Amino acid sequence: MYASQSIGNRQAVAYASDQTRVTFIKRTYLHLLGASIAFTILEVFYFQSGMAETMARAMLSTNWLLVLGGFMVVSWLATHFAQSARSLGKQYLGLALFVVAQSIIFVPLLFIAMIKGGAEMINSAAQVTVLGFAALTAVAFMSGKDFSFLGVFLKWGFIVALLLIGAGVIFGFNLGTIFSVAMVGLAGAAILYDTSKVLKHYPEDAYVGAALQLFASVALMFWYVLRIFMSRR
Secondary structure, X not given: OOXXXXXXOEEEHHHOOHHHHXXXXXXXXXXXXXXXXXXXXXXXXXXXXXXXXXXXXXHXXXXXXXXXXXXXXXXXXXXXXXXXXXXXXXXHHHHHHHHHHHHHHHHHHHHHHHHHOHHHHHHHHHHHHHHHHHHHHHHHHHHOOOOOOHHHHHHHHHHHHHHHHHHHHHHOOOOHHHHHHHHHHHHHHHHHHHHHHHHHOOEOOOHHHHHHHHHHHHHHHHHHHHHHHHHOO
16 A cells, blocks of 8 residues: 555555556656756856856855755755645746756856866766666665655655755864765665656646656765766765
8 A cells, every 4th residue: 555645635656547657757757858958068068158156156155065955955945846736837947947047056066076087077976876876766666665665764854964064164173074975875775765756646637746856865865976976086
């Protein structure tokens, strides 16, 4: 028995017909692909137009841990929005705004990565992220297991991460590579949780919101995978 049959009084897609479930899953992952392409196009625009350096220097003039904290907060808010937005229009608005926000927050990290290792480092981190996402998605699909139990652990994991980031800002210590590795693990758990919700808990009209939540987790993984690559230089 699934953990719940509906979300906000709407029937979960797991209880719909096979064709409805297949259509929902296709729409979700097509929107995830679209969000990823839009994110990439925005980053290319920032760097090719010369805006990236200005944006990066402005954000890097503040405490870098504050930028990390901002990234965590935006990801957390996106997850909440994906779970609560009901109208398709609001879901599209949320997805568009989130992609733009993520593209801006990523600029200083990508700017530093370009200096340290160039496009090759960024591409390598992206490939690792894609492989990790594909592997975790396969686990969720093939096992058929409901990973909704991870929700509680994710909630507290994000709270602890935010507290550590805040402590780093206040006391001026570097969280280091171990923190990045832990955050990659947390992002991986989030992908399992999100994929499970796509398969079992989202209503059939929430595919844009589902894609937003998946994109948030993929972006989180990419952020910290790239930070691990950067720590080696």
